[in-house]
Amino acid sequence: MAAGPEAGPPARRRVLYGRRRGHRLRPGRRRLLAELLPRLEIRLREGEPLDPAALFGDRRPLWLEIGFGDGAHLAAQAAAHPGIGFIGVEPFVNGVAALLARIERGRLANIRIFTDDARLLLAALPDASVARLFVLFPDPWPKRRHHKRRLVNRATAAEFARILAPGGELRLATDDAGYARWMLEALLAEPRLDWLAERAADWRERPADQPPTRYERKALAAGRRPIYFRFRRL
């Protein structure tokens, strides 16, 4: 049987395929992990939902970025929207340290961080709790036998729809044409999500209010053309 986006792991157990650590961190970054991360880290209790109001002590709108990499996009959005509360998810420790450096440098007070598999956080988030969700350049896993590792599939599409508030927005990007088709198949099958594209420019061009990511810059430098998707939660 051909593997499609319906093939995906269940949402409630940890499934991490990428590496969690890279090169040895400089002392400054190690200090940020030891001192700043504990103040910003989201810790889940087994089987308990997350209370979004407890994150920032109020009911501000929440934007979520899954797999923020080095945090360039997340930190820029947080600086541009100080009234929004941001949750960043990234299991790669060096990426977390890079975001922490941006938070410290920019004195950003509106970011919380989850350092594990995004599926665990999705499962803990209440219905309609997130106003905007970014999944930018998730690992493409281009080999057919690795397709089941892809983060976007029908199971996560259903979770995206569940946690998004009505009118909320899901934004995705990839530079892998096969993954783009796979994402579309999974997301178009989700009846609570409406694809916002009206013309080719809508999926060929990055939304103007969305700063580029590190992976995106590399893809463009290598001559690959990313594809962008925006979906509205009905």
Ligand SMILES: C[S@@+](CC[C@H](N)C(=O)[O-])C[C@H]1O[C@@H](n2cnc3c(N)ncnc32)[C@H](O)[C@@H]1O
């Ligand atoms: C190709 S990189 C892109 C990073 C960043 N979004 C960018 O565009 O520069 C994919 C990121 O997803 C993260 N990732 C992989 N599996 C994940 C998971 N289960 N939950 C959250 N993030 C994950 C990886 O650690 C990696 O940093």
